[in-house]
Amino acid sequence: MTADAARxxxxxxxxxxxxxxxxxxxxxxxxxxxxxxNAGAEPPSPLSETRPRPTYSLDxxxxxxxxxxxxxxxxxxxxxxxxxxxRDSVQAFECVAAERGDETIVFTLQDSVTRLAAxxxxxxxxxxVLAVATTLVNEGDVALVVDRLxxxxxxxxxxPAFVRSFVGRHNLEFVAQETPLxxxxxxxxxxxxxxxxxxxxxxxxxxxxxxxRHGRVYAAQLAWSGDHEQAIETLEDGTRMWTLAERxxxxxxxxxxxxQIRTAEVLATVSDEGFDGAAQRFHAHMRxxxxxxxxxxxxxxxxxxxGVYFAHRIEDLKDLADAAAAIGVERFVLDDGxxxxxxxxxxxxxxxxxxxxxxxxxxxxxxxxVLRRGMEFGxxxxxxxxxxxxxxFEEHPDWALAIDGRPQIAGRNQxxxxxxxxxxxxxxxxxxxxxLSSLPIAYLKWDHNRALAPAARRDGAACGRAQVEGFxxxxxxxxxxxxxxxxxxxxSGGGRIDAGVATRASRFWASDCLDARxxxxxxxxxLHFLPPETMGSxxxxxxxxxxxxxxxxxxxxxxxxxxxxxxxxxxxxLSAEDRAELAAYIRLYKExxxxxxxxxxxxxxxxxGVFWQAQGDRSDFIFFVWREEPGLHRVAPSVxxxxxxPAQTYRVQEIEHPGLAFLPAEGSGFLAEARARAVPVDGGWxxxxxxxxxxxxxxxxxxxxVTAT
Ligand code: DGJ
Numbered sequence: 001m002t003a004d005a006a007r008x009x010x011x012x013x014x015x016x017x018x019x020x021x022x023x024x025x026x027x028x029x030x031x032x033x034x035x036x037x038n039a040g041a042e043p044p045s046p047l048s049e050t051r052p053r054p055t056y057s058l059d060x061x062x063x064x065x066x067x068x069x070x071x072x073x074x075x076x077x078x079x080x081x082x083x084x085x086x087r088d089s090v091q092a093f094e095c096v097a098a099e100r101g102d103e104t105i106v107f108t109l110q111d112s113v114t115r116l117a118a119x120x121x122x123x124x125x126x127x128x129v130l131a132v133a134t135t136l137v138n139e140g141d142v143a144l145v146v147d148r149l150x151x152x153x154x155x156x157x158x159x160p161a162f163v164r165s166f167v168g169r170h171n172l173e174f175v176a177q178e179t180p181l182x183x184x185x186x187x188x189x190x191x192x193x194x195x196x197x198x199x200x201x202x203x204x205x206x207x208x209x210x211x212x213r214h215g216r217v218y219a220a221q222l223a224w225s226g227d228h229e230q231a232i233e234t235l236e237d238g239t240r241m242w243t244l245a246e247r248x249x250x251x252x253x254x255x256x257x258x259x260q261i262r263t264a265e266v267l268a269t270v271s272d273e274g275f276d277g278a279a280q281r282f283h284a285h286m287r288x289x290x291x292x293x294x295x296x297x298x299x300x301x302x303x304x305x306x307g308v309y310f311a312h313r314i315e316d317l318k319d320l321a322d323a324a325a326a327i328g329v330e331r332f333v334l335d336d337g338x339x340x341x342x343x344x345x346x347x348x349x350x351x352x353x354x355x356x357x358x359x360x361x362x363x364x365x366x367x368x369x370v371l372r373r374g375m376e377f378g379x380x381x382x383x384x385x386x387x388x389x390x391x392x393f394e395e396h397p398d399w400a401l402a403i404d405g406r407p408q409i410a411g412r413n414q415x416x417x418x419x420x421x422x423x424x425x426x427x428x429x430x431x432x433x434x435x436l437s438s439l440p441i442a443y444l445k446w447d448h449n450r451a452l453a454p455a456a457r458r459d460g461a462a463c464g465r466a467q468v469e470g471f472x473x474x475x476x477x478x479x480x481x482x483x484x485x486x487x488x489x490x491x492s493g494g495g496r497i498d499a500g501v502a503t504r505a506s507r508f509w510a511s512d513c514l515d516a517r518x519x520x521x522x523x524x525x526x527l528h529f530l531p532p533e534t535m536g537s538x539x540x541x542x543x544x545x546x547x548x549x550x551x552x553x554x555x556x557x558x559x560x561x562x563x564x565x566x567x568x569x570x571x572x573x574l575s576a577e578d579r580a581e582l583a584a585y586i587r588l589y590k591e592x593x594x595x596x597x598x599x600x601x602x603x604x605x606x607x608x609g610v611f612w613q614a615q616g617d618r619s620d621f622i623f624f625v626w627r628e629e630p631g632l633h634r635v636a637p638s639v640x641x642x643x644x645x646p647a648q649t650y651r652v653q654e655i656e657h658p659g660l661a662f663l664p665a666e667g668s669g670f671l672a673e674a675r676a677r678a679v680p681v682d683g684g685w686x687x688x689x690x691x692x693x694x695x696x697x698x699x700x701x702x703x704x705x706v707t708a709t
Pocket of ligand 1: 490494509512
């Protein structure tokens with residue numbers, strides 16, 4: 001089909017409209033991305049007629065297109081930087097075809113001078129998430145070196161705005177940063193070869209006053225697990241352009257004649273309901289993309305890492321499994337320490353056979369024991385890595401990434417394998433396939449514990465993109481061969497959390513930090529982009545290994561309950577009372593998970609050190625409330641549930657849980673009543689006056705079930 005004769009292309013989601021303008025000799029030009037417009041609405045005039053010529057400007061002033069390129073009057077960032085041995089460095093695309101589906105338009109673009117073709121595919125789906133990906137084809141007869149190809153260049157409005165982005169480190173992921181958007185460029189990128197803790201590949205741009213539930217928020221994330229860059233730049237007319245792209249090394253992408261490259265996808269959304277509105281759209285979208293889980297429910301984990309670390313003894317682990325089953329655990333995940341020679345982190349990555357000293361008959365007796373206790377068996381692996389002290393490295397020293405003549409830099413005593421090589425991937429597949437075929441493994445925790453330095457081969461050729469593609473190819477092959485096996489993505493905690501892995505993994509290990517207070521902010525950050533049931537969250541020991549801070553079982557459990565619940569401690573070391581408490585929270589999680597893991601998440605602050613989160617449906621949700629700091633006031637502030645329907649009446653009941661013993665609710669008023677039974681409360685009252693909550697000491701928490709009558 002040739003390009004539409006009409007001047008505008010339009011896509012609508014339930015609350016969003018995207019509109020592009022046909023401009024002769026150009027790629028389609030962005031005219032609108034925002035709240036849904038009336039049927040038939042069109043801009044008052046074509047873009048060129050709305051922009052009087054500024055003094056001393058060029059005759060040609062292109063608008064922001066789907067594939068803007070510099071050199072012919074476009075002075076914004078170039079979506080494409082490419083050349084043929086120094087030539088053909090100025091490209092200009094025009095639209096030659098547009099193919100429409102229900103939710104999609106695929107634009108075909110052409111540059112006849114440099115002999116390049118491109119497609120930009122836009123999909124706006126029922127969750128109001130716009131997916132954009134760009135493909136470039138070298139139609140010339142000389143190779144093309146591509147330094148950069150943006151996945152998407154998105155339009156943002158003018159006016160006062162700020163960006164919320166996320167930085168972090170091991171043990172402290174998703175630290176929110178807010179930066180006002182001014183005329184200077186805002187940019188954020190990572191160069192560690194993996195998604196990284198440092199810079200999440202996505203952000204939110206808020207226009208005007210915005211908070212959790214109010215205000216116009218644009219959000220985008222790049223579905224990519226390697227180096228990435230994003231930037232927002234103000235254009236000459238005051239509007240802004242948000243570019244998201246993979247980041248490649250020099251000379252890394254070279255397209256031979258006829259070859260093409262497809263970028264990672266960008267997922268983007270716009271909400272007039274603040275940060276939660278954007279998160280809800282992403283969650284709905286990701287739920288369609290995340291692999292289906294076998295059981296449809298998120299089973300309670302026990303992960304052995306912080307309970308036993310490397311001290312694996314089969315009889316002790318069987319005993320641990322018994323203790324886990326006794327408190328209600330449903331999946332027992334054997335973490336690092338099980339394979340040949342692995343007594344600490346200095347050896348053995350790559351030698352994926354059970355250590356005969358620890359497991360004389362292999363892992364089968366432990367796995368069978370776990371299954372007999374009614375639990376699933378999961379296993380930790382770190383396939384992309386090799387220890388210099390390992391049989392694999394002795395046999396194939398050339399499989400590890402290194403540049404000849406330069407030092408091989410270890411990280412956590414390990415090197416990264418060149419997983420772009422097919423022989424390396426075949427070897428890793430065989431090793432994983434052997435494990436998965438010979439043992440009843442339901443679950444793999446797939447780790448990655450160092451940055452890539454260098455992301456290059458012996459001759460210095462950059463290979464960061466090939467590493468990511470190698471990882472995806474290996475993971476996809478394992479999943480295709482073992483579709484029943486669920487995958488968790490981990491990279492020293494939350495170093496590989498992104499929408500690229502999210503289509504392949506059903507769980508992310510959000511952080512190695514199990515400190516309940518630090519976790520709450522990590523989890524709040526995570527929930528901007530991905531749904532709660534994919535967020536691994538465990539009850540760890542107290543004091544927390546990562547910070548030394550102590551928290552009650554109740555506080556730790558209520559934080560873990562906000563994600564995919566697990567236990568990461570040795571229950572045998574708990575007092576009988578604490579163990580019983582933990583078992584009670586596990587029972588509660590099982591009862592509540594259908595509500596917690598569907599519908600929406602709402603986050604908020606009540607003031608005076610009190611925070612809250614609600615999960616579920618607007619008419620039936622779980623409401624968590626906790627205090628982070630000592631309050632100034634003698635009474636905790638009521639929490640205004642500003643998302644409930646004021647026309648409804650709700651039944652509010654504090655959920656019975658062991659931590660209530662420490663939360664006084666004296667008297668016969670609402671607090672005492674709501675503890676005993678579901679109390680009817682007017683929706684308008686909840687929304688505008690607020691829900692009274694009990695006195696909470698710092699780090700104490702409680703939860704309610706709120707249901708429309
Ligand atoms: C890093 C992970 O984040 C931890 O949970 C644990 O699996 C260790 N690696 C094991 O080496």
